[in-house]
Amino acid sequence: SSFSTISLPLFLCTSFWRVCIYFCNGQLLQAFPVCYKKTQLIQKEVKKILAKLDQQIPNVSFSDTRTTTSPEDSKAILLNQKDNYCVGEQLMVLLDMFDHMGKRKAYGGDFFKVRIYSPSIQAGASGHIMDYRNGTYLVSFTLLWEGPIRVSLLLMHPSEGVSALWKARKKVYDKIAFTGKYLNGTSEVSVECGFVMNTSEELCKYLDERDEEAFYCLKPGNIPCEAFVQLMSKNSPISYLTALEMELLDSIHPGVEIPQKFGQIQVSVCTTEMSIQKCNFGLSSHHPTGFAWQNQWYPRFCSITIFRTLKITTCLERKLILFLGDSTLRQWLEYFMKYLKSRKTLIQTDFSEIGRLFSPLLENIQIHWKKHGHPFVTTSEYMTTDHSYAAREIDTVAGDKDTAIVVSLGQHFRPFPIELFIRRMINIREAVQRLFLRSPETKVIIKSENLRKTDIDLERFGDFHGYTQMLAVKDIFQGLNVGFIDAWDMSIAYDTSDVHPPYHVVGNQINLFLNYIC
Structure with missing residues (x-):
């Protein structure tokens, strides 16, 4: 007692x-x-x-959409304007935000996507934003290549929309409805499942007591809980946004350009100084982390090797690679299969079922992909019989200098309170620390989320939720000797908002991964 x-x-x-x-x-x-x-x-x-x-994140309310941030009525001013800039210099842009009635905003918290780019040479990089919390923002760009450069300043959500999305996310776990399937001989039963079950009925409890992970399903009559074989999900027909908040998010489409008058700027090479340091493990505080140039990704403060087919095969030889996460990492495995197909190094794998994929290679290489544990949000049924959490998978790895683990979680967590995601990533960090104790030479890489299209359900899957999760990941893994692939930064630089980005973007993510492990 x-x-x-x-x-x-x-x-x-x-x-x-x-x-x-x-x-x-x-x-x-x-x-x-x-x-x-x-x-x-x-x-x-x-x-x-x-x-x-x-x-x-701002905590603001509004009673009239006209008092919210208006991208068309806001102003962008180039602070350090001159005829020519040098590679390596900073370009500074001041943003003064106004509402739809022409009144200057008195608080910050707007959500932007900013980048510099050169279409003729397929170059791009993100910028850094300082919020003065009074309606003024300082956007700084590091000029990283030579030639004419343009500036893009997009308002993704006004601060009032950001506040509404953040409050709505904190509410409950029922924005996604899970349906579990149980088999007992020839009997098949489908039941409701979820993280929280408000019912007095008997439940099947799927618990990881050490890491405080829990998932539940209604018990299907006389069928045992161990007969849980498949799971699928769909969006619940509910919203925790008010009618006015929904009107705001619908009326201001994400990604409206803020007017600018300074136009194109010219950048020249003024010094031949170059970095020759190898890309090291550990999270960097530098922003941007790199830039795209002629469809190739270049980190800012280290040099990389460009891996082609032969070098990729040589790098992977005798390696054990474990991908833990969502379909954006499964895309990596598909890339390897497509890229190395001509060398017959990969055995074809069936991707028709979402679950664990194992690709043994003919040259002493093994690549595994496994989906992360609950939540896995998809309308396709997937097997749960091999279901486990990423931390538990890491605990099964013995580890050595030829073992590499890549972890990427986030997209499936966006519809749920962020505490679920934070706890999961802390559990993964704890597992990585245990792995380093028994095998300090094992290489662990964290891949952040990709951006996704803006015409989706913003309350559940919008990029603002992904951005907050990325901030949490950087906080959780700070100081740990892991590699970090900033797929978010790459998405902005390449101007792609596809959750499964184009082939060349995936290839550059993988190229950075290969630089880490080889």
Whole structure:
């Protein structure tokens, strides 16, 4: 009874009670505080990261859409204007934001996508935004190549829309409806599943007690919970936006250009200084992380090798590669299969079923892809019999200098409260730290999310949610010796908003990965 006031998830309390029955004569007093201390530390870190995000996101309301940020009525001013710029210099643009009635905004929090680009040479790079929280923003671009350069300043969401999306995300877990399938001989039953089940009916509980992961399904009559074989999902017909907030998000299409009068600028090479440092592990605070030039990605502060077919095969030889995540990493495996097909190094794999894919290569190479654990949001049914969380998969890896793991989560988490994503990534970080203890030479790379199209359901899947998740990932893995592939930055530089980007963009993500492991 002395433990009854402790605030823990129900399944953890149940688990510890079973431990209490098993361990007696004081042994529980040694076992319980260790588990509870870990729970407390993780909960504290989740709250800390969430608090940081809350500080960066506006908390504003409005009663008239005319008082919200208007991209057409706002102004962009080039601060350091001159006839010619040098490669490596900064281009500084001041944004003054106004509402639809011509009144200057008194607070910040608008969500932008900014880039410089040169269409003639297929070059592009993102910019950095400083929010003064008074309606003024300073956008800085590092000029990274020679030639005529244009500036793009897009308002993706006004601050009022950002605030509405953030509040709506915090509500509940029921924006996605899951349907689970159970098989018992020839019997097939479909039931409701989810992270939270508001019902008094008996449940099948799929729990990872160590990492506090939980998923539930209504128990299908006399069929055992172990007969859970498939899962699928669909969008629930609900919204947590008010009618006025929905009107705002519908009326201002994401990606409206802010007017500018300075036009094209000219950049010249004024010095031949070049970086020759190899790309190192560890998250960089530099922005942008790199730039696209003639469809090739170049990191800013290190040199890379361009891997062609022979070099790719040589690099991968004797390697064990594990991709853990969503279909944007499955796309990597498809790339390898397509790119190396002429060398007959890959055995064709059937992609008709979403789940675990294993491609043994003929030259002592193994590449695995496995989907991350719940939530996996898709209208296609996928198998759950091999279902496990990424942290558990990492725990099964022995590791050595020829082993590499790539993790990419995010797209499927956007419809749910961000605490779920933060906790999952903390669990993955803990697993990576355990892996480094037993095998410091194993290489771990984190790939951030890609952007996706703006004409989708913004409340569930909009890029603003992906942006907040990327900020959380950088916070969680800061200081850890992992590689980081900033797919978000690449998406902006290449001006692609396809969740499955074009072939050349995927190839550049993989090229950076190969530079990390070889």
